[in-house]
Amino acid sequence: MIYSVVGYYALILGLISGSILTYFSVQNFRNSVILDTKILSLSFLQLFFVVISFFGLVLSFVVSDFSNETVFNNSHTTKPLFYKITGTWGNHEGSLLLWLLVLTLFVFIFLLRTNNQSIKYKILTTIFQQIIIIGFFIFLLKTSNPFNYLFPIPEEGLGLNPILQDPALAIHPPILYLGYVGSSIIFSSALAATSLRMVSGSWATHIKNWTLVSWIFLTLGILLGSIWAYYELGWGGFWFWDPVENVSLMPWLALTTLLHCILVLEKRSILTSWVIILSITTFTLSMCGTFLVRSGILNSVHTFANDPERGLFILIFLFVLIFISLFIFFFFHKEDQKNSINLFWLSKESAIILNNWFMMYFLSVVLIGTVYPIFLDVISSEKISVGPPFYHKLIIPFLIPFLIAMAIGPQMKWIKSNLESKKILIFLLFISILISYLVVKNFDKNLLVNTILISSAFYLFFITVRDFFTKKFKNISQNIAHFGFSLLILSILFNNLLSSEVIANLKIGESYENSKFKIILEDVNQRSEKNYNSVVANFKIISSDGKINKMSPELRIYNQPNIVTSEADIKTSLMKDKFIVINLVQNQEYFNVRYQEKPFMLWIWVSVLLLSMGGILSFFKKRI
């Protein structure tokens, strides 16, 4: 009870300090000789209040204070302490408080760490960031207060959705948010830089680090979510083109694009308008995502409880932000007309523009695929579904030139370059096509498409491997990231081609056999834990080469809320994952068993880690 009260008032104090901060910032902006020390102190104070409020909520969860409505709705006394804590952000109110925490954290670090930029710029960035922060304070207090008081106080809470009770998902939201919400600072500083007409190469260097930070966290956040979906949702996929997944992919695509074109701005001082547009787009997409997820107009596995009032608030807020951005962009931004932009075909900047062109296409596919069904429903009330086949058809053909350009682009130099060692580039292309053909001809399906696709991925793979040797530590971060991407595409493709699966109904003692393996359901035992009872089925899997694996998938019957979940058993090895999951069939003695062998699963995760490694190395490069 006391924690909730403290949390609530801390939230109000945070809002007040935000307002005072904005007031002083405006004052300071008018006569800005030196930065008012009050600004940094107030920003710290605001962060402090939000941290207090956040811990207020965490502690309410820890002590299971059911007079707090959020705790009542999402917790239970029998839950392990770890999930009581992580339950704090496993719901709408708590996760919005996390939003606010990241927003205030980033502006504070921004003020602290930005030393070589003008005072006016720092202040203006703070003001824009405060507009967002205050908007979210009001949103939280008005529509989604995490500290609502319940009376009479319930004896017991409703519990956390069991599929959210998972270590990967426990840290997924904070990591994802650091990227997702972190992009707000890019938005604010882009607006500030535009207003002050200081979008230049040195500004690009300064904002690049912030872009990298957001990008790294967003990449890792998406990875964690994907790993979670793989083993917890229970059917062995890792990306479903689900609207909520798309919503996290869109800012990622925009950030990746920004990361590339910011280099052009840094080196050549061109593409100023484009960098600004991208900076604004990234955060706008994050906001759009929040709107889509929280308004409940999406049909998704991930949807929280939601209500229309919240959706409306975010929508209005989103439009205000877009309006401010457009106004600033068109009113203040003057494109440098004097030196019209001349580029050589063969140059790094041309290659990056090519990258941007394709990335924007991928972004528009995901955006249109996610949003179009909603529009159609509103306009003609006809419901359509846009699923994986749509995305595959529109993205895969474009991936082929994209991968090849990704291999050749980094071979170029800035301004003007000749393609050196053309012979080896062509030779590697030939080798890639040959290898792919030889591999793909073993499968009966889609020979041509798969050969071309796999060759282009192999091409990127070979060229990046070669670059590790020829370029050594020069551009190592870029090379690792591109290498990681080639590995990602290759792993996904081979995973798709080589996966095999079996669905069978088995009673105890029965077995299923095909040419590759034999599955025997040996016995079933029961286990009892604090917050769930489980049925564990013990399987013996004999592969055709005689290897025996024991696997024990589980059915968990959670007590609060009363939900049955299937816990897959996964044996991960370097080359392949064995994945087994059981389901109960009502009124039947048998289990529905799903067994899959999925090659290169581990490599999918490793390659995304490599991608983010590239980002991390790039972040620390200057400091080494």
Added chain:
Amino acid sequence: MRILKIILIILLLIPKISFADDQLERNKITKNLRCLICQGQSVYDSDSDFANSMKILVDKKLEEGLSENQIYDFFKEKYGEWILYEPSLNKNTYILWILPILIFLLGGAIILKKLKFKN
């Protein structure tokens, strides 16, 4: 170069593996059907009663000798477009399918107009 040769020899020696699977066709089809009572799951992914009876229905239709597309049409007539994960191309979805391509072309046009490329 020697490594490449070795890789090539190994690859040439890989025997042709057959991946034909009796469940393959059904899995492919059910992955493209939405489980109507679930939140964003395909029939293939779901284990609800609805999804299970759909799977049986797909098997039955396959046994009757219907092709993949015929099965999709059958479900579309019965439940509407909502059930198909791949929206068919018709007056409702022209924009959906064509707009991304238009954006791609438009992007290319903008790049060519704004920037002057030289050899």
